[in-house]
Amino acid sequence: MRLQEDLADELSATGARGVIIDITAVEIVDSFIGRMLTTIGSVSRLFDAETVIVGMRPAVAITLTELGLSLNGVRTAMNAEKGLEILNGRS
């Protein structure tokens, strides 16, 4: 996955402590996309960065729950601002 490689390069280069993924524009999250998101969380953790997914649509949240998918290893927040609050609250 291009995104995962770019992210790993960027985390390595910058030493960033947090990753925010905005999925406002994402109309569905199936198990394929869900796995991609949790993999990003795992990769980020190897660089000591926490991942927050923001902007999930209500219909997507309901569907994810029924599908049985839990996004292990990533946090979620309402929007980018709340996501930043979570990351900034980290010591």
Added chain:
Amino acid sequence: MDELPIRSGDDVVRVRQSVRVAAADNGLSLVDQTKLVTAASELARNTLVHGGGGVARVEVVKSANGRNGVKLYFTDEGPGIADLDLALTDGWSTGAGLGLGLSGARRLVDEFELTSLPGAGTSVVVVKWSR
């Protein structure tokens, strides 16, 4: 009725788009559209990954009491599924997946029918009704 090939990841995207249009045009709520499109995505990817490719059909149906629905068919001529009950168990997977594809898709639709014979391929038919 639309018949769509499933031979690549791009085809999975086209199936999703086609299902979305059919669901929206037939009065499914946004949540139900999202559930059906997500189920279609899981099933189309199964057809591609486990069935070695196949075909999806999108059909508009009407129930006896006049409700609109969208019916989807996914068929492949792949290796088939030896143990259907096991394949429908949460967390069971032959591949690198999460094992939620079939069981999860079943929860997202109103009707779900899985037919498969080892060596003879797999067929999944699902329906989602408008409320």
